[in-house]
Each structure stands twice: as structure tokens, then as C-alpha cells.
Amino acid sequence: MKAQVANNMMSSFLAFLDNRILDRGEAFTNHSSQLYELSQGVHGNYTIWGAPFKQMVCDASITDATKFTGVSINGAGPYGVNTSGIAFFQHHQGQVFFETDNAPIAQIDTVSGSYAVKDFNTYLTSEPEEELLFTTKFDLRPRTTQTVTGLALESKTYPAIFIKDNGGRNEPFAFGGLDNTVMDVRAIVLADSAFNLDAVCSIMKDCNNAKVALMEHSDFPFNAYGACTGTYNYQTLAASKEDSFFVESVSISKTVPNRADYDNINPDVFSAFADFELSNVRTT
Secondary structure, eight states: OOOOHHHHHHHHHHHHHHHHHHHHHOOEEEEEEEEEEEEESSSSSEEEEEOSOOOBOOBTTSTTSOOOOOEEETTEEEEOTTSTTEEEEETTTTEEEEETTSOSSSSOOOEEEEEEEESSEEEEEOSOHHIIIIISOOEEOOOGGGOOSOOOTTOOEESEEEEEEEEEEEEEEETTTEEEEEEEEEEEEEESSHHHHHHHHHHHHTTTTOEEEOOOGGGSOBOTTSOBOSOBOHHHHHHTOOOEEEEEEEEEEEOOOOGGGOSSOOTTOEEEEEEEEEEEEEEO
């Protein structure tokens, strides 16, 4: 099915919020580490090596962040995407995909790389808040001194922000079929400290009245695997778009559940809700 305005607003808002947190909060850490072989044959004819962290920064507008654009193999390199046998880098998962039958080196023993790790991962979700807070098991992103393996393919790590469409409505705005499309969006924040929770909530509160560029799927340089296949610069891309919508309001609420009622909640998770009202005046 063709993407509709709700799909485009959600993906555009996710990209906006991710950039705002990385830019204003300098919410990333530059790091170097070994990568570890995760699987063969799971995604077609690829062998996947993963870092101990996810997600990595691929936004070129975050100038001080080290971009994951090459790896060293058996101590040689770095080898980038222009190297035969390297298919692509998947920043969202912290992985590099090698062509199984055409590896750049016949016998790969060690892989290492340099990259910037986000302080807060960002995800789109449709799961209920209770599922995220009390049922889903998240792995705390390991400290650099504790890193010994790559993260599993499907694992999710926190600190993280989950963006969820909580519904909306179309309100008449002007004669001629002009409506105001209002979307209620909730961000579920899972932090590893009260300091980081307060900091990221402060950045989100400052999004009130912000203008958000409205982008389509084709505007993003990502392939079906989520890998960046070109240069992704959010601020340059946003400046090139004519259509936009606005953040009409932001409200923050801290969640303090009764931990005695939930066996699965991690006592080291600091959580909050951020509720955004988005407004897009358009011809329907």
C-alpha cells in the first residue's frame, strides 16, 4: 500500500527528534571496538558482523560524531563500501554485511571499526506502553569495559525512545477542502539515569512550536535492510523540503509505577512519557 500522510508524518517526526537530541544534547559517544560474527545466511547471501552497541550515528549533520564507514579486517584496512565483498553498513543495528561468497579477504579472523554510539536509540513502535515498560526485556547497552560480544540480531537496547502514533483527527481549517490534520504522538522514554532522563525530556519540551520538514520514504537514503546507501544529512535534507508540519504542544509526565506489582520491571530503568500534538494544515 502506498504511504499516506500519517506514515510520512511519523517517519519525519522520528528523524526530526533523533537529530534534535543528537545535535542539541550532543547525545553520542565516539568509540572503537571489535566486531563479532553473528550469522550466515540469515539475510540472503550475507555474513553479518556486529558491534557491541546499537544504534550508531549516520547523520552527517552531527559533525563531531565518528561515522561508521569502514572496518579493519585482520588488522588491515580500513575497507569501505567501495571494497568488493562489503555489501553495506547497517548503522541502526551496528552491523556490517559481507557477501558470503565474495569476502574482501578469504579468511576473516578479526573485524574492528570506529563509530559514534547514540546515547538514546530511537524506534517507531505500535506496542502498548505497558508492554514496553513491564514485559519486554531490554538489554542495557554494555559499558565499554564490559564489551565482549556483538549484540544479537533482534535485540533491543536502552536507553531508548519509542515513538508511537496515538491517533488523531482532521479538523476543518478553511473553505475549499483545507483541513488541519492533528496527530497525537507519544514518546516512551527509557533512560539509564535520572540525569539523562531529565536532559532528554528537557530537549523534547523545547520542541514546542517547532517546524518539522515533511519527508517521504524516497527522500531517505536507506535500502530495504535499513542500511544507508548514500550520504544522510538530516539538516540539509530538511532545508530542501517545502512541506512541513508543526509541534503544537508538548507535555511530559514521569511514570512511577508500583514496582511491587510488576516482577519484570528493571529497577535501573528511569521512564517518562512525552506527548506531542502535531499539526499539518493541508488539502485533503
